Amino acid sequence: MTAQPIMTDLAKLARNRARATPAGMFLHQSAADEIQDRLELINKSFKAPAIVTGFPSFWAPQLPAALAAPADEVLTLDQGAHDLVVHAMALHWANDPVGQLIQCRRALRADGLFLSVCFGGQTLHELRACLGQAEATITGGMSPRVAPMAELRDMGALLQRAGFALPVADAMPLRVEYDDMWRLMRDLRSMGETNALHARLRRPTARKVLEHAADLYHSHFGTGDGRIVATFDLIFLTGWAPDDSQPKPLRPGSAKQRLADALHTDETKLPN
Template identity: 75%
Template sequence: MTAQPPLTDPTALAQHRARATERGMFLQETALDEVKDRLEVVNKSFTAPAIVTGFPQVWAGLLSPAKLVADGETLDFTPQAHDLVVHAMGLHWANDPIGQLIQCRRALRPDGLLQAVAFGGQTLHELRACLGQAEAEITGGMSPRIAPMAELRDLGGLLQRAGLALPVADSLPLRVEYADAWALMRDLRAMGETNALEGRLRRPTARSVLNRAAELYSAHFTAPSGRITATFDLIFLTGWAPDDSQPKPLRPGSAQQRLADALNSREEPLPD
């Protein structure tokens, strides 16, 4: 079998993250606050947490003490060493996202919790469309510029494939306004989220392409305020390491009461 070519260039990703600034961490901080809120409603105390992140300076304050793990292809975990693993804002760059979740599951003790958050869904769909159209118009071709974003259902399916129980996936769509497309691209650089795709164009993008993309953005994605809008979808994944104490679905046909009786309604047979 032919090996799947990598999606992400890890060297470029590390370089981009190293140039990130505190100003660009607002989405990381939003994700952190959301994870903190979700953990507060879990009826369980965590004594051995771990956090997988490319931005330890942001996520170190989530839980104390917590082991901070770099989000490389191989995660620095000891099997069954943790009762909580948070995978923080890195799955969208992973060359093997299912492998990342499997490694997290193996690091969990029985009935341990995985909470993952990453970009997905419609994230940056406006910028993707404008850059693609501008490049096609001016050069006659298109190069990869924005990482493909998995949809909520697809990411939720990864939890089951990774062997996690009681899987739940949900999203938090965010719409951020900018003065223009140039301001958005500067913010992406400050976030450390610029193009790190393995198949990216290896020379600077022509200024004419960027200018045309900015024109298209203003023409199609301007808010009533006169500023452009950018979409960021935060996808949250929750799953538990399997344990005998967890609730199990009932066997089909094992119900002790008819649904029609519980609803005080008449049951009508369906036509053949």
């Protein structure tokens, strides 16, 4: 059996998260507000919620009645114990995201709700491009610096692989302006989102590389008034633990009325 490649250095990730500050939680606040809005739209009360997160000091107060579980490789969630599981801003660092989703599904009771929010594929694409180009120009090579986050379509497929019913994946891109790349990097440190890749460069990056990257950032992603733009792509996943009460898709060919009749229009046959 081939060993699964390790993307994230979990010890480094824990150190990064330990250095996070309240000022760096502004994206988490946007994610939490959206989660709350989605829960309010669901006509169902949840009596046994749980939340999986690497930032319990921020997320636990968002769902005060929820059990807070660390976003470890093995989740401390009992099977069938919860009617709601929220996976909060951690899935993008998981070495085994499908395994995380399967564990969440197993922790749900029948017809229990799963919600997840994490960073998606377009996150920090500007920073990734500028650092890569600068390092290639100055050193002749490139090292991993920004986690390879999954695209929206891939995330939706993960829900299906994990066995969720009625899976939905959608994105909420956020564009944040900064004075310069240095300010962006300071914000990433305060978010606990600096480089924790297992294959990362283990020595300090040369100052020339960072300075060239900062210049590239201004020239390619400047706003025109001396500032730069950074994209943060929030991906939301929704799925339900399977239950017989849930709506099921009809068998192909089982329709009892033509769509054209329902729309009161003529049917146009396609050419052979």
